[in-house]
Amino acid sequence: MNQKNRSAIQATARQLLRDEFQDYDFAPDELDIHINEVLVEISQHRPYEVKETVESDGTKEVDISEIEDLLEVGKVEYPTGSDPPSFEKFSIFGDTLRIEDTTPTSGKDVYLYCHKVHQLTESVSTLSPDLEKVLIEGVVAKAAMAWLNKMRNQIVPSTVRWYHDWATQQFAIYQMSLNRITRPKVWEF
DSSP states (O other): OOOOOHHHHHHHHHHHHTOOSSSOSSOHHHHHHHHHHHHHHHHHHSOEEEEEEEEOOSSSEEEOTTSTTEEEEEEEEOSTTOSSOOBOOEEEETTEEEESSOOOOTTOEEEEEEEEOOOBOSSOBOOOHHHHHHHHHHHHHHHHHHHHHHOOTTOOHHHHHHHHHHHHHHHHHHHHHHHHHOOOOOOOO
């Protein structure tokens, strides 16, 4: 699978924004702001799923403050390695996860099945090709809207209307794509 890095996403967004000349309308750091914002929105619809391992200190409480980009914890497995897995009831308050029914033995692993924000750097991407497409659509829509909101002086009124319609259409495309990638919640009893 040939994943795109951050520079490739920026380049594709620039092509769609017709911003390919030397004096860019959209600075790289401005596009990065839009990329980061859309990554969070995508992750809220289809998160990056990761199994984190934490070591118990012998209490019911587990510190989750060290888990980066955490959106939510979906399941807690303890003891680990059971077949079928043994999932525990838990609650979260701030940076503390509390296991309700069992007290894990000190030094033993506890698995946390986490939903996190997707990552996109020059060397790492957690996005599948369909999510890359949604990311590009979102970056284009948000950059176009931001550009339009600046209401630059050199734009003639008819161009503003055209660009407004185009930006609105790009945003609608992005919203439809976000809705398409949303996984339905499955409730477990």
